[in-house]
Amino acid sequence: MRSPDCLAATGATKVRADFPLTRVPPMSSLVRTVLQDGIVLIIVENPPVNALSVGVPDGIMAALAEGAADPQVGGFVLLGGGRTFIAGADIREFGKPRPPGAKTIFDLIAALEASPKPVVAAIHGTALGGGLEVALACHWRVGVKGSQYGLPEVKLGILPGAGGTQRLPRLIGLEPAARLIVSGEFVPAEKALALGIVDQLAEGEPADAGAAFARQVVAEDRPLRRIRDMADKLAVPDGLFEELRRSIARSGRGQVAPWRCIDCVEAAATLPFDQGLRRERELFEECLASPQSKALRHFFFAEREAAKIPDVPKDTPVTPVRKAAVIGAGTMGGGIAMSFANAGIPVTLVETAAEALDRGIGTIRANYARTVASGRLPQAAMDRAMAQLSGTLDLAAIADADIVVEAVFEDMAVKKDLFRRIDGIAKAGAMLATNTSTLDVDEIAAATGRPEKVIGTHFFSPANVMKLLEVVRGAKTDRPTIASTMALARPLKKVAVLVGVCDGFVGNRMLAGYMQQALFLLEEGALPQDVDRAIQDFGFAMGPFAMMDLAGNDVEWRIRKHREKTNPPPSNRRRSRLPDLICEQGRFGQKTRAGWYRYEPGDRTPHPDPAIEALIVENSRADGIVRREIGAAEIVQRCLLPLINEGAKILDEGLALRPGDIDVIWVYGYGFPAYKGGPMFHADQLGLPEVLAQLLRLEGEQGSFWTPSPLLVRLAEAGRGFSSLKAG
Ligand code: 3HC
Numbered sequence: 118m119r120s121p122d123c124l125a126a127t128g129a130t131k132v133r134a135d136f137p138l139t140r141v142p143p144m145s146s147l148v149r150t151v152l153q154d155g156i157v158l159i160i161v162e163n164p165p166v167n168a169l170s171v172g173v174p175d176g177i178m179a180a181l182a183e184g185a186a187d188p189q190v191g192g193f194v195l196l197g198g199g200r201t202f203i204a205g206a207d208i209r210e211f212g213k214p215r216p217p218g219a220k221t222i223f224d225l226i227a228a229l230e231a232s233p234k235p236v237v238a239a240i241h242g243t244a245l246g247g248g249l250e251v252a253l254a255c256h257w258r259v260g261v262k263g264s265q266y267g268l269p270e271v272k273l274g275i276l277p278g279a280g281g282t283q284r285l286p287r288l289i290g291l292e293p294a295a296r297l298i299v300s301g302e303f304v305p306a307e308k309a310l311a312l313g314i315v316d317q318l319a320e321g322e323p324a325d326a327g328a329a330f331a332r333q334v335v336a337e338d339r340p341l342r343r344i345r346d347m348a349d350k351l352a353v354p355d356g357l358f359e360e361l362r363r364s365i366a367r368s369g370r371g372q373v374a375p376w377r378c379i380d381c382v383e384a385a386a387t388l389p390f391d392q393g394l395r396r397e398r399e400l401f402e403e404c405l406a407s408p409q410s411k412a413l414r415h416f417f418f419a420e421r422e423a424a425k426i427p428d429v430p431k432d433t434p435v436t437p438v439r440k441a442a443v444i445g446a447g448t449m450g451g452g453i454a455m456s457f458a459n460a461g462i463p464v465t466l467v468e469t470a471a472e473a474l475d476r477g478i479g480t481i482r483a484n485y486a487r488t489v490a491s492g493r494l495p496q497a498a499m500d501r502a503m504a505q506l507s508g509t510l511d512l513a514a515i516a517d518a519d520i521v522v523e524a525v526f527e528d529m530a531v532k533k534d535l536f537r538r539i540d541g542i543a544k545a546g547a548m549l550a551t552n553t554s555t556l557d558v559d560e561i562a563a564a565t566g567r568p569e570k571v572i573g574t575h576f577f578s579p580a581n582v583m584k585l586l587e588v589v590r591g592a593k594t595d596r597p598t599i600a601s602t603m604a605l606a607r608p609l610k611k612v613a614v615l616v617g618v619c620d621g622f623v624g625n626r627m628l629a630g631y632m633q634q635a636l637f638l639l640e641e642g643a644l645p646q647d648v649d650r651a652i653q654d655f656g657f658a659m660g661p662f663a664m665m666d667l668a669g670n671d672v673e674w675r676i677r678k679h680r681e682k683t684n685p686p687p688s689n690r691r692r693s694r695l696p697d698l699i700c701e702q703g704r705f706g707q708k709t710r711a712g713w714y715r716y717e718p719g720d721r722t723p724h725p726d727p728a729i730e731a732l733i734v735e736n737s738r739a740d741g742i743v744r745r746e747i748g749a750a751e752i753v754q755r756c757l758l759p760l761i762n763e764g765a766k767i768l769d770e771g772l773a774l775r776p777g778d779i780d781v782i783w784v785y786g787y788g789f790p791a792y793k794g795g796p797m798f799h800a801d802q803l804g805l806p807e808v809l810a811q812l813l814r815l816e817g818e819q820g821s822f823w824t825p826s827p828l829l830v831r832l833a834e835a836g837r838g839f840s841s842l843k844a845g
Pocket of ligand 1 (some may be wrong): 222247
């Protein structure tokens, strides 16, 4: 427990290494202490984020107990070693048995609050979840500049279960506390100070700031400030809970945890503290045991796992992107350029005609201006982003870019010609990226003399908003290019998933079967609104027809027509005429105020359209199909099974590294509900034998579209799930 060198991490000074904490058992190497002028610094050393793993509560409690009994100790400072304060309970330990006798976060919180000597939390990095709850059990909190605060449990399908829902409202008031708890959002240090989460905002090292604060408290003999005893901020603003419930009925559709968060905050307002704590604990346990929390925890780790590439080790050299070029100022190119500009990376947008360039930059400016007008972006931030952006008609301007992203029309000949020219201009070592969503990255790479630098960066539309980035590894792409492109996701605020080259890559390849079934359902008896409702009720952000209307039906129409010339599908394959029929009528979607739905001017709400119903019914009649009632369960099954089956084929072919990567793609790219974990996790929950049985039944009824993937058969027969597969 006596290791002055730990202060190197926190930067504290004036170390006395002879503090005799000999009675503290060395039960936890995760916590260290140092005495500094009568104050014990209790330092959690559990990298990378100082989660409250087994052993951490024991170590802190032992230090508190010994310090309490020692007359030379006046008080304590609790802090984190390394890069952060405590980032919460250890999520990996949820649902696992604890070693007998190990202290819990609940024991720790009770001990901190009951400490007879002052405890000050000194916070840098992030104080999240159980970490913030621990800080709230301390008597005061000092934050350093740059620190962040939040109770993000709701994003894991749970609620703050260690007193957060009872203490935070008492400290900062019901309304701000409820909003933080229900949204799971983080607040920066300055706002935390304004809200009263921290008592002081300090410059410099947390150990120094915390110790100075603690010494002052001791010198003044200040009465201990226990949040549990506060009651002056518990008045309920009129209609607060009704309004919160109304708003989560929309934003938290289908989810349980946000409702339970509100229930807990309401309990803080209506029940005595200890009863409120009991209620919180009950609801926490209920949420923790729920399938939604299991799915969201899977998703939390899947997202982080996706960044790890087995054959691209952590020490692979990474080129930081200091300058970018985007070729093509259309919708995708513009959105990609905005992503760079938002990250503070200077970006040059290249076009071939002045008119297209002006239009592209004008659209970007209008996009920012709309966000400023809505109050979601300060004007200064728009000005900063626009200052990063320049436009040119001269391809030579890409010469000093660290990455060149091509985002021109999906035409192989055009792209190959462009890459040949890029190759002649781009500097050595630059990443040459194509934003193709359908074309063969290897063929594009072969047009250059440096195929090892060519990579796919498949952004999703709108590229400045959507979090997903499919990074497409070509056969010759080298490791530094992969590592650098994956690393670029962080400043761009994207989540990158590495995929292999195939038609549609992972996301769109899976989407094809999903869309096909949605269309067949229309032919057999459903209407767009029936399919969309069933898929939305399952939890998707949007149904397939509303999604097509948003993306523009003409986009796929053009691609289909191009493909029919270059790579026609087999003539005996069932194919719906409906999407062509609606495009032939000019029904391109929201932009023409008519697609699968009709739209009122200036309004994106889809309205069922009798003209579409007539078109669909007539199409079935012409094909001799007798229309029938199709229920929501069948719709969901028909749309989801192709996702699972195609996902299994993709894994079998090694085009995605892990089932979790596919889940990340579908949640961030296509609005699959995170609280169901993604299609592959969902399949495991259904049980692969059940999935297999459903596929075989449909194969018997409808043919080879449904033939199960060999991997799925092998896993189901072995009684295994996708989660049992290892990466690579
Ligand atoms: N438990 C276990 N592991 C955790 C963790 C946690 N609470 N938080 C992060 N990690 C792990 C990650 O899995 C990752 O592991 P890896 O290196 O093996 O992939 C590593 O720590 C680093 O995490 P990130 O890659 O996310 O690092 P960042 O620097 O980008 O972000 C962070 C750091 C902001 C702390 C982010 O990790 C985060 O948001 N963590 C979750 C915080 C959270 O949800 N806390 C609440 C937990 S639930 C709780 O406290 C219940 C209580 O109310 C009773």
